[in-house]
Amino acid sequence: MASRLSVSRFAAAKPSRLVLQNTSSPFAAGAASRFCASRRLYSSDDAPPAPPLLAKLKGDLKAAMKAKDKARLTVLRSVLAATLNASKTAQPIDTDAKLVALLRKTARTSQDAATEFKDAGRADLAEKEQEQIQILEAYAQEGAGESLSLEDVKAAAETVLSELKAAGGSVRAGDVIKQLLAPGGPLDGKDFNKAEMAQIVKKLTA
Structure with a gap:
């Protein structure tokens, strides 16, 4: 007569057989169906594709590890951790x-750190x-989209402002910015200075 321990080991080692044997029950069949559906719902196949630049950073991380490129490794690990x-x-x-x-943003933080190291007499750390x-x-230059001048940004803002005014009602700065940066908007995916925008x-909505 098999011991309880043997039976429990068998159950742990053969879950698929037990599920198949119990699916003759309507309740078990429904549970199995819901389980499969949930697995499909959370499948990695449904995840959106990573941005091209992010995929490149991940690939470059492996190359940097092989090359023992310490500076690039530090950068890539920091950026990938942030993402x-x-x-x-x-x-x-x-x-x-x-x-x-x-x-x-990370580059600006590093620039501030470099300045502090230089002022403290740590030229070695500033160099790093x-x-x-x-x-x-x-990397930022490689991933940047079309670069826009201040004149281009102003022209886009004036166009959006005119369209919003034509639609009626008062127009606030936030409404214009939201429209400019919306997916498919005039500035979507473009390279420009957001603070200047x-x-x-x-000024246009004042």
Whole structure:
């Protein structure tokens, strides 16, 4: 007579057979169906494709590990960790434009650190930061979309403002900016200075 331990081991080792044997029951069949449906729902096949630049960064991480490129490894690990953290929030890094913004923000942080190291007499650490800045800026340049001048941004803002006014009602700066940056909008995926864009819109709507 088999011991209870043997039976429990068998059950743990052969879950698929037990499920198949019990599916003759309507309840079990329904449970199995719901389980399969849930697996399809959360399948990785349904996940949206990663931005091209993000896919490149992941590939370059492997190459940097093989080459033992410490500066590039530091940059890539930091940026990829930031994108992973963002994926768990309501504002994931799901476009190249967002990733470029992250790269530039990281470069500014490194520039501030380099200045502090230089002022403290740590030229060696400042040099490391500068090396990382060059890598960050190179990736940002590669992933940036069409570059727009201030005149281009102003023209786009004026067009959107005119359209919103034609639709009736008062128009606020936030309404114009939202329309400019909306998916498929005039500035979507473009490379420009957002701070300067905001100033232009505020002047136009003042």
